Amino acid sequence: xxxxxxxxxxxxxxxxxxxxxxxxxxxxxxxxxxxxxxxxxxxxxxxxxxxxxxxxxxxxxxxxxxxxxxxxxxxxxxxxxxxxxxxxxxxxxxxxxxxxxxxxxxxxxxxxxxxxxxxxxxxxxxxxxxxxxxxxxxxxxxxxxxxxxxxxxxxxxxxxxxxxxxxxxxxxxxxxxxxxxxxxxxxxxxxxxxxxxxxxxxxxxxxxxxxxxxxxxxxxxxxxxxxxxxxxxxxxxxxxxxxxxxxxxxxxxxxxxxxxxxxxxxxxxxxxxxxxxxxxxxxxxxxxxxxxxxxxxxxxxxxxxxxxxxxxxxxxxxxxxxxxxxxxxxxxxxxxxxxxxxxxxxxxxxxxxx
Amino acid sequence: xxxxxxxxxxxxxxxxxxxxxxxxxxxxxxxxxxxxxxxxxxxxxxxxxxxxxxxxxxxxxxxxxxxxxxxxxxxxxxxxxxxxxxxxxxxxxxxxxxxxxxxxxxxxxxxxxxxxxxxxxxxxxxxxxxxxxxxxxxxxxxxxxxxxxxxxxxxxxxxxxxxxxxxxxxxxxxxxxxxxxxxxxxxxxxxxxxxxxxxxxxxxxxxxxxxxxxxxxxxxxxxxxxxxxxxxxxxxxxxxxxxxxxxxxxxxxxxxxxxxxxxxxxxxxxxxxxxxxxxxxxxxxxxxxx
Amino acid sequence: xxxxxxxxxxxxxxxxxxxxxxxxxxxxxxxxxxxxxxxxxxxxxxxxxxxxxxxxxxxxxxxxxxxxxxxxxxxxxxxxxxxxxxxxxxxxxxxxxxxxxxxxxxxxxxxxxxxxxxxxxxxxxxxxxxxxxxxxxxxxxxxxxxxxxxxxxxxxxxxxxxxxxxxxxxxxxxxxxxxxxxxxxxxxxxxxxxxxxxxxxxxxxxxxxxxxxxxxxxxxxxxxxxxxxxxxxxxxxxxxxxxxxxxxx
Numbered sequence: 001x002x003x004x005x006x007x008x009x010x011x012x013x014x015x016x017x018x019x020x021x022x023x024x025x026x027x028x029x030x031x032x033x034x035x036x037x038x039x040x041x042x043x044x045x046x047x048x049x050x051x052x053x054x055x056x057x058x059x060x061x062x063x064x065x066x067x068x069x070x071x072x073x074x075x076x077x078x079x080x081x082x083x084x085x086x087x088x089x090x091x092x093x094x095x096x097x098x099x100x101x102x103x104x105x106x107x108x109x110x111x112x113x114x115x116x117x118x119x120x121x122x123x124x125x126x127x128x129x130x131x132x133x134x135x136x137x138x139x140x141x142x143x144x145x146x147x148x149x150x151x152x153x154x155x156x157x158x159x160x161x162x163x164x165x166x167x168x169x170x171x172x173x174x175x176x177x178x179x180x181x182x183x184x185x186x187x188x189x190x191x192x193x194x195x196x197x198x199x200x201x202x203x204x205x206x207x208x209x210x211x212x213x214x215x216x217x218x219x220x221x222x223x224x225x226x227x228x229x230x231x232x233x234x235x236x237x238x239x240x241x242x243x244x245x246x247x248x249x250x251x252x253x254x255x256x257x258x259x260x261x262x263x264x265x266x267x268x269x270x271x272x273x274x275x276x277x278x279x280x281x282x283x284x285x286x287x288x289x290x291x292x293x294x295x296x297x298x299x300x301x302x303x304x305x306x307x308x309x310x311x312x313x314x315x316x317x318x319x320x321x322x323x324x325x326x327x328x329x330x331x332x333x334x335x336x337x338x339x340x341x342x343x344x345x346x347x348x349x350x351x352x353x354x
Numbered sequence: 355x356x357x358x359x360x361x362x363x364x365x366x367x368x369x370x371x372x373x374x375x376x377x378x379x380x381x382x383x384x385x386x387x388x389x390x391x392x393x394x395x396x397x398x399x400x401x402x403x404x405x406x407x408x409x410x411x412x413x414x415x416x417x418x419x420x421x422x423x424x425x426x427x428x429x430x431x432x433x434x435x436x437x438x439x440x441x442x443x444x445x446x447x448x449x450x451x452x453x454x455x456x457x458x459x460x461x462x463x464x465x466x467x468x469x470x471x472x473x474x475x476x477x478x479x480x481x482x483x484x485x486x487x488x489x490x491x492x493x494x495x496x497x498x499x500x501x502x503x504x505x506x507x508x509x510x511x512x513x514x515x516x517x518x519x520x521x522x523x524x525x526x527x528x529x530x531x532x533x534x535x536x537x538x539x540x541x542x543x544x545x546x547x548x549x550x551x552x553x554x555x556x557x558x559x560x561x562x563x564x565x566x567x568x569x570x571x572x573x574x575x576x577x578x579x580x581x582x583x584x585x586x587x588x589x590x591x592x593x594x595x596x597x598x599x600x601x602x603x604x605x606x607x608x609x610x611x612x613x614x615x616x617x618x619x620x621x622x623x624x625x626x627x628x629x630x631x632x633x634x635x636x637x638x639x640x641x642x643x644x
Numbered sequence: 645x646x647x648x649x650x651x652x653x654x655x656x657x658x659x660x661x662x663x664x665x666x667x668x669x670x671x672x673x674x675x676x677x678x679x680x681x682x683x684x685x686x687x688x689x690x691x692x693x694x695x696x697x698x699x700x701x702x703x704x705x706x707x708x709x710x711x712x713x714x715x716x717x718x719x720x721x722x723x724x725x726x727x728x729x730x731x732x733x734x735x736x737x738x739x740x741x742x743x744x745x746x747x748x749x750x751x752x753x754x755x756x757x758x759x760x761x762x763x764x765x766x767x768x769x770x771x772x773x774x775x776x777x778x779x780x781x782x783x784x785x786x787x788x789x790x791x792x793x794x795x796x797x798x799x800x801x802x803x804x805x806x807x808x809x810x811x812x813x814x815x816x817x818x819x820x821x822x823x824x825x826x827x828x829x830x831x832x833x834x835x836x837x838x839x840x841x842x843x844x845x846x847x848x849x850x851x852x853x854x855x856x857x858x859x860x861x862x863x864x865x866x867x868x869x870x871x872x873x874x875x876x877x878x879x880x881x882x883x884x885x886x887x888x889x890x891x892x893x
Contacts, residue, residue: 075453124625124629130446132587134449139576139579146618206737209736216696217804262457265453304458308454308455311453316436
């Protein structure tokens with residue numbers, strides 16, 4: 001009944017996929033390393049870097065679920081990071097939470113609050129075209145910054161809010177934060193994986209490629225985008241809820257910080273926007289580097305310069321990101337290997353033509 | 355009276371924002387890119403005028419003869435090396451690139467000049483004319499006149515010159531424009547160069563009327579974006595109306611209520627407009643395209 | 645009740661009257677050709693039928709239901725699929741994923757979160773098999789040749805089992821052997837009961853494939869009939885100003 005198109009591809013194309021053993025093996029190794037990290041490198045300076053790396057890992061993975069998969073680059077997700085921070089600080093004082101393990105219970109609460117906030121925000125923002133959307137997310141962030149400065153009775157204005165640090169001893173202080181962060185990252189990655197493989201994820205990817213065509217084929221684009229938006233906001237809220245007790249204070253300019261949004265974008269793009277693992281790799285590498293430099297050199301303006309240049313370079317030279325580029329290299333390697341195999345087996349089944 | 359004064363200042367300052375917003379929306383209309391770096395570029399222009407003013411002791415208006423050519427060339431260079439090579443997804447990629455450029459410029463400025471607030475001085479800065487009971491600060495009046503003059507020049511160039519025809523053709527239909535022999539790359543490059551050259555002027559105006567530092571770019575860009583969104587991307591008339599309107603409202607609210615609420619109204623208006631008419635006051639209601 | 649009724653559709657853009665009181669009679673169950681000189685309004689008519697454009701006046705009824713103001717996804721869900729002159733596929737998704745999108749049953753919220761069902765996967769593979777692209781299932785759609793992309797578009801429309809398929813210049817830019825393959829697929833699907841309306845400039849393709857041909861001129865219907873009738877009609881020849889029509893035998 002079916003007629004196959006004659007194509008020039010050989011009968012069985014070589015498998016381009018990295019063999020499963022290598023893939024799961026390397027993931028396993030990475031997982032073990034990450035769990036053992038604070039135990040092995042117990043220097044608090046190093047583990048502080050680790051905690052920040054986890055915070056960014058959760059943030060970037062969550063951000064990628066929306067911006068990476070749908071193509072709507074949101075440059076204002078600092079809003080949800082800030083909501084997470086402020087919610088945690090305000091609730092901790094309002095409910096008289098004992099500093100320490102109990103504070104972590106506020107993380108799910110902040111996640112829910114961030115998610116709830118994301119619904120009307122997303123609904124409003126997703127009605128416009130892509131470029132206006134991007135610009136609006138930035139404007140949104142400034143709006144929230146303004147509110148944080150001005151609703152002084154709630155947010156403490158420019159004095160910010162304080163959170164009493166837990167009374168853990170100095171050498172293991174960072175470890176609970178690190179492991180909670182690691183746990184959140186695992187949840188974020190799992191969510192990203194589930195989304196990617198589901199029909200919902202397929203809808204997002206279709207929207208990224210051609211939104212109108214997707215809509216004409218029955219995909220409920222507004223609903224799909226909104227749900228992804230809310231999911232990403234939830235993870236940013238979680239990151240904020242981890243950040244606030246760790247740093248101990250919440251200020252408007254650091255909660256709603258354009259540099260934070262920039263770093264999310266740079267990390268995700270460098271790693272590979274819209275891929276599953278790319279942004280996580282980008283986050284781990286760049287966030288660690290960022291914290292290391294901040295601790296060693298200080299000075300926010302150097303960051304802006306470095307990030308600016310890095311972003312320009314990535315956008316110009318490798319807009320797909322590093323991880324997909326590496327995977328392309330692997331594919332080329334496989335092709336070359338297969339070709340060498342064919343060439344070294346002369347006159348086999350008349351496959352080789354002049 | 356106080357309100358009348360506020361309206362007046364809103365109009366005068368609005369002229370500056372109108373000029374900058376016109377450049378921003380024109381660049382979008384011709385090239386489909388959002389020049390997100392305009393805020394940082396204005397601050398760069400301000401610092402350039404400041405440096406010339408401090409080291410060469412030139413009047414700020416005179417300094418423009420130095421700063422404007424520098425920034426115009428910079429604008430062309432940005433187009434040629436960063437924007438022109440973009441092949442896919444122009445709008446988003448160019449926006450992100452300009453976002454990166456803005457960050458870079460801000461970082462460089464902060465590193466070079468530190469975060470102390472400065473302002474460009476001229477002997478007549480604090481003079482003002484008193485007409486009909488209203489106070490016309492001289493510097494605002496001069497700036498407004500300069501902005502109005504440049505906007506008029508922009509209008510003349512766009513509607514009365516051959517280049518302007520090419521510009522309008524590229525705006526309406528880039529493919530067709532290329533088919534009739536218009537070098538759309540050159541047109542785009544020149545348009546961006548003009549937009550950024552105007553930022554030099556804007557920088558001087560901004561620098562003389564405000565105390566600024568590198569971080570001032572955030573406030574500028576967020577306001578300009580709101581103005582352009584409100585006016586509708588691509589509509590120069592919309593940008594003009596919206597700039598004057600927003601500034602007048604902001605100033606009146608600042609006076610009647612408080613300066614903080616003045617800034618907030620800016621954004622509140624944005625939200626209201628978005629809910630009611632997402633394409634802006636004068637924007638085209640298109641099918642949601644890529 | 646006819647399957648698809650297009651009555652007195654008018655559509656103007658500024659001063660240009662793209663469609664003027666256009667009434668078309670498409671034969672149900674047949675392969676209908678829609679031809680006409682450039683600018684006669686064929687693509688505009690397709691846009692109106694499928695909800696990409698709203699007519700100024702007139703109505704479109706599908707199975708008795710008025711779909712004049714329906715949006716593209718509503719039209720698709722009702723059972724009318726449409727391809728585009730310049731293929732619109734999802735370049736970064738694989739061929740199989742492209743077809744999956746059309747295979748989804750719209751509507752149920754729960755569907756959005758779950759994996760694709762076995763039934764949908766089966767239909768997607770069946771579709772790909774039908775057009776002959778199975779071998780390329782895992783390739784990104786953007787890497788396909790133009791002709792292959794046309795087949796892909798065909799596949800992801802047909803997977804939703806539409807009652808009517810509107811094909812906008814399917815032969816454009818396609819090589820002869822692939823064209824023959826496509827023609828075969830259209831005939832095959834038509835035997836299963838799908839009505840086709842094909843806009844085309846390639847006269848040989850239209851004449852060979854279509855049971856009925858409608859000719860449009862200046863925004864309205866000029867003639868309808870079998871290929872043979874239309875081919876020799878003097879009014880039609882005049883409308884084309886003696887170009888393609890007189891060259892075809």
